[in-house]
Amino acid sequence: xxxxxxxxxxxxxxxxxxxxxxxxxxxxxxxxxxxxxxxxxxxxxxxxxxxxxxxxxxxxxxxxxxxxxxxxxxxxxxxxxxxxxxxxxxxxxxxxxxxxxxxxxxxxxxxxxxxxxxxxxxxxxxxxxxxxxxxxxxxxxxxxxxxxxxxxxxxxxxxxxxxxxxxxxxxxxxxxxxxxxxxxxxxxxxxxxxxxxxxxxxxxxxxxxxxxxxxxxxxxxxxxxxxxxxxxxxxxxxxxx
Amino acid sequence: xxxxxxxxxxxxxxxxxxxxxxxxxxxxxxxxxxxxxxxxxxxxxxxxxxxxxxxxxxxxxxxxxxxxxxxxxxxxxxxxxxxxxxxxxxxxxxxxxxxxxxxxxxxxxxxxxxxxxxxxxxxxxxxxxxxxxxxxxxxxxxxxxxxxxxxxxxxxxxxxxxxxxxxxxxxxxxxxxxxxxxxxxxxxxxxxxxxxxxxxxxxxxxxxxxxxxxxxxxxxxxxxxxxxxxxxxxxxxxxxxxxxxxxxxxxxxxxxxxxxxxxxxxxxxxxxxxxxxxxxxxxxxxxxxxxxxxxxxxxxxxxxxxxxxxxxxxxxxxxx
Numbered sequence: 080x081x082x083x084x085x086x087x088x089x090x091x092x093x094x095x096x097x098x099x100x101x102x103x104x105x106x107x108x109x110x111x112x113x114x115x116x117x118x119x120x121x122x123x124x125x126x127x128x129x130x131x132x133x134x135x136x137x138x139x140x141x142x143x144x145x146x147x148x149x150x151x152x153x154x155x156x157x158x159x160x161x162x163x164x165x166x167x168x169x170x171x172x173x174x175x176x177x178x179x180x181x182x183x184x185x186x187x188x189x190x191x192x193x194x195x196x197x198x199x200x201x202x203x204x205x206x207x208x209x210x211x212x213x214x215x216x217x218x219x220x221x222x223x224x225x226x227x228x229x230x231x232x233x234x235x236x237x238x239x240x241x242x243x244x245x246x247x248x249x250x251x252x253x254x255x256x257x258x259x260x261x262x263x264x265x266x267x268x269x270x271x272x273x274x275x276x277x278x279x280x281x282x283x284x285x286x287x288x289x290x291x292x293x294x295x296x297x298x299x300x301x302x303x304x305x306x307x308x309x310x311x312x313x314x315x316x317x318x319x320x
Numbered sequence: 321x322x323x324x325x326x327x328x329x330x331x332x333x334x335x336x337x338x339x340x341x342x343x344x345x346x347x348x349x350x351x352x353x354x355x356x357x358x359x360x361x362x363x364x365x366x367x368x369x370x371x372x373x374x375x376x377x378x379x380x381x382x383x384x385x386x387x388x389x390x391x392x393x394x395x396x397x398x399x400x401x402x403x404x405x406x407x408x409x410x411x412x413x414x415x416x417x418x419x420x421x422x423x424x425x426x427x428x429x430x431x432x433x434x435x436x437x438x439x440x441x442x443x444x445x446x447x448x449x450x451x452x453x454x455x456x457x458x459x460x461x462x463x464x465x466x467x468x469x470x471x472x473x474x475x476x477x478x479x480x481x482x483x484x485x486x487x488x489x490x491x492x493x494x495x496x497x498x499x500x501x502x503x504x505x506x507x508x509x510x511x512x513x514x515x516x517x518x519x520x521x522x523x524x525x526x527x528x529x530x531x532x533x534x535x536x537x538x539x540x541x542x543x544x545x546x547x548x549x550x551x552x553x554x555x556x557x558x559x560x561x562x563x564x565x566x567x568x569x570x571x572x573x574x575x576x577x578x579x580x581x582x583x584x585x586x587x588x589x590x591x592x593x594x595x596x597x598x599x600x601x602x603x604x605x606x607x608x609x610x611x612x613x614x615x616x617x618x619x620x621x622x623x624x625x626x627x628x629x630x631x632x633x634x635x636x637x638x639x640x
Contacts, residue, residue, distance in 0.1 A: 129520065131516070131519075150519070150524075151516075151519040151520050152519045152520075152521075152522050152523055152524050152525065155519070155520050155521060155522040156522045160520075161520050163516070163517060163520070165514075165517075168513065168514050168517045169510060169513040169514055169517060170513060171509060171512070171513055171578065172506075172509060172510065172513060176501075176506060176509075177510075179506065180506055180507065180510045180518070180521045180523070181521045181522065183503055183506075183507075183521075183522065184521060184522030190502060190503065193503075229521065233521070233522060
């Protein structure tokens with residue numbers, strides 16, 4: 080049984096078909112990439128899965144349970160974590176506090192235990208030295224790592240990464256890629272990654288789906304899908320990172 | 321206790337000032353500081369919803385009025401001690417506060433629209449009270465002058481009210497300090513920072529916002545009961561005016577929204593500015609405008625140069 084199963088998901092905003100009959104699966108410990116040009120409907124897909132938007136049709140099944148239309152906080156507590164693209168998520172909180180918020184998503188954790196979970200997640204991403212720094216005082220790469228630590232702290236079974244490599248130098252990208260691989264192999268965490276940096280995608284993902292105009296137009300290994308004519312055409316004019 | 325020295329010094333300084341005033345024997349000073357402590361208390365109560373949870377409402381005068389009216393009415397009609405009556409007022413305030421907050425926030429009202437909606441709720445109460453003859457209508461209700469009767473919340477000397485106001489403020493601040501780093505306080509602050517991110521962290525955003533309003537309503541209502549006993553009267557126009565509504569927030573905003581001591585700093589500083597301006601401008605009514613000008617200029621200056629409030633003077637990057 081697949082960990083996450085998206086079945087014939089549909090969403091329109093007025094006359095715009097943001098998502099047209101998209102179906103795919105993510106297995107436990109699998110890293111699946113979602114690629115496509117801007118406006119293809121990738122973020123809408125994430126919003127549909129995590130409950131920020133209700134679909135017009137189709138289902139989202141997680142761990143055998145229909146989670147279609149559940150509220151985001153409910154989805155989060157069921158074990159789906161998600162990072163956001165926004166630059167400064169929680170300015171007034173320190174790194175430790177920000178991550179501790181997510182620790183409480185695990186059932187029945189007391190203050191001390193939540194603190195410990197947060198500390199471990201912060202250490203995993205290498206931000207221990209900046210634990211008590213306000214989130215607003217971090218560099219872009221550090222903010223991405225903070226988002227990652229938050230995701231880890233909630234003990235997720237799958238993490239949805241929204242352009243986690245954006246604005247990062249190659250060394251920083253490698254570090255994130257290594258972290259993702261480690262979480263998948265060691266902890267069995269699945270990943271669904273939206274990414275524009277295709278080289279990053281090829282390096283990290285086990286398989287990928289390509290989305291254009293709300294439709295899935297290809298599926299397979301990253302290098303496979305990127306050599307398909309329909310995919311190249313969809314990307315015509317955009318640069319490979 | 322790392323990094324706690326500024327807080328300890330501040331509490332010590334304020335306590336020393338209050339104690340000095342207590343023994344000063346000056347009725348004027350005692351009443352003035354009692355008022356300052358009361359403003360700090362209602363500012364602190366507002367700080368729970370606005371500073372911690374980011375719910376910027378302007379309807380807390382509703383709770384002031386409920387707390388004030390219920391205690392006075394229950395005492396006059398049934399002889400119920402205000403020490404008990406305050407809990408009746410608090411219960412009503414919390415219930416209605418939660419209902420209004422839930423409806424408005426669920427509807428997606430935020431920022432200025434939420435301000436208008438909550439202020440409107442207080443005006444609805446105002447117009448309702450003006451029509452209720454059993455509650456005194458526009459004239460309100462007065463308390464009979466009696467001597468010392470602690471159980472009836474009446475004290476022979478002003479000093480007792482000073483002490484009670486100090487305790488009220490202390491309780492509110494202690495509450496805030498205790499929840500701030502615990503789960504609920506942390507959840508509130510996360511919601512303030514970013515609702516979407518907080519939701520994705522597993523927080524039930526609306527529940528937390530309503531919880532913050534409930535806490536705010538509780539402390540504000542009790543402060544309202546104190547007000548009624550201190551003033552020995554209640555009237556709808558005094559309690560539910562725009563002026564009073566602004567008073568529930570201005571000291572907190574100037575002092576530092578989100579900081580536990582913000583309202584205290586704001587209340588003391590702004591009152592000091594107001595009193596100094598009064599002295600400088602003379603006591604004739606011609607000069608009343610000058611006093612307002614100075615007061616207003618200070619507020620504008622702080623808004624421009626210290627947008628995080630006066631507390632930010634104590635050091636950059638202090639955590640909210």
